[in-house]
Amino acid sequence: MSSSSDGATTGSAAVIPKAPGRLARFFDGDVWHSFCNSPMAILAAVIAFICVFCSLFAPWVAPHNPFDLASLELIDARLPPAWIEGGKSKYLLGTDDQGRDLLSALMYGARISLFVGLASVFVSLVVGVSLGLLSGFAGGKVDAFIMRVCDVMLSFPSLLVALLIDGLGKAMFPNAPDALAYAVLIVAISLSGWVQYARTVRGSTLVERNKEYVQAARVIGVKPSRIMVRHVLPNVLGPVLVLATIQVAFAIIAEATLSFLGLGVPPTSPSLGTLIRVGNDFLFSGEWWITIWPGAMLVLIALSVNLLGDWLRDALNPRLR
């Protein structure tokens, strides 16, 4: 019996071509097609990839280790980039006030910026999507409560929320270890971002909830929690993806802003924002490179991520096709 059914399946597989795998379907799909036809998106992806690669593998790619105090020489402090009079070829983009190689500091700094940015987007995504799904699916009092909280959050400038939490964290734990400082920073940034996910997901969930496939699942007795996670969730993730991409840029900028204001990451591990702040003090003595390079790196990352987000929104929007 079993052998004959096996034979039947292999037989039918020989006639009907095998359904393509997820990856193959992706490369055949609209999104990939639109990506290939958008030079802007390709350029942005390449830039973003290079930035992520350099920061991820900073210890191996960077020419110097900016944290290795033994290799720092104060004589080399504030050297201009290599192609300007007085620069050394050893330091391609020049050095900062402590004689750190700026190119290496950039890579390590971008690493911290990216880490904080991605982590806070992840936190706000998880919180926002779960609350939005719950809100849209449960309805009633739960929904009303979550939406009121969202209203309160929205009626508050997000920068202020982040500043406040970070400031309070600093006031409550003045001598916090670095890990805690990072955690406070990530919470501060993500707390101002989750509302958007919650509202987006709630809106789509309300639409999906009344569709036939959800009702069918209900009728055959699937548990509500399972319907929510297995059936509704995958169908509301499209807009979330777009939002998350744009929020990465926002979070990186928010981190840089907080660090610039002196409230971000601990000064022992300078992020891009900290580097900009340090460089700001040397602006008037004509040493522009200390602040311009980290700034340029930051803009490059944020711009490429934003471009990707822009493209993705158009690619996923069926009305614009």
Place this chain on the structure above:
Amino acid sequence: MLAFILRRMGQAILVMLTVAFVAFMIFQYVGDPVTNLLGQDATPEQRIQLRKDLGLDEPFPVQFARFIGNAVQGEFGLSLRQGRKVSTLIAERLPATMELAMTAGVLALVVGIPLGVYAALKRGSFLSQALMTFSLLGVSLPSCLFGILLILIFAVTFKILPSFGRGDVVAIGSWTTGYLTVDGWKHLVLPAITLSLANMALVLRLVRSEMLEVLRTDYIKFARARGLNIRAVHFGHALKNTLVPVMTIMGLQLGQLIAFAIITETVFQWPGMGLLFIQAVQFADIPVMAAYLLLVSGIFVSINLLVDMLYLVVDPRLHVDGKAGAH
């Protein structure tokens, strides 16, 4: 309609109470006010006496009620760092921030709306694509960096504009204004541009996308089919309907401008509330933080409320079904 107004007012009061609660909690529990006022080596008797004087031994609801009562009268006690009254400190700084935010807001609208309309009408042309890319750059450029760039170009390299402070101001009653002196305007240029850039980009993108949506609708097609002047269709019909959502967003953005002024004020050492707040955060000067928080959220909430009311005036559809929130 009345129900709508009442509901929005209720919401606004709820928000303010929440913020007041947060501010109160910060006030009471972050950093001990008694230690702050008396120093580390006060005797226990002194401490108890001060606790009594400050009313810290009373039950929680009483303290909260008193906090709100004081806050409504603008009374927040003394700044821990400067030892002056918080209300005076903020009153001194308020005009600078308001003038900066207003100028930046107007600038964003005056530049952003025409560019957005252009980008929508000439969709696909080279210039409008360039505009869109630039607007993305405007969103991606952190305002601290943009300010630094402007200083580098106009103050350090060309030395044509000042890079810090407010310049000469004229006092009108308790309000100081920089609008009336040439020097004041010169000092205002760079900070205002810095603060408005992100908003300008936002307005541009918003106007463009709303305009594109509106241009697709049937009544525009119909107006065109009737042979109306194309200018009349674009500016009389399409733009008018585009501006309703723009109004909402700008209302929200004015609050954001006041908050984001913190960054601009730090870069340009602009003597506004934002600079005061950031210094307060760095020194854990809780009374100033709490007062700023309440003030800014008060402004923010009132603007939101005002925008909602304006909606009723502008959008006639809301008169009919009376159910606004469901947009």
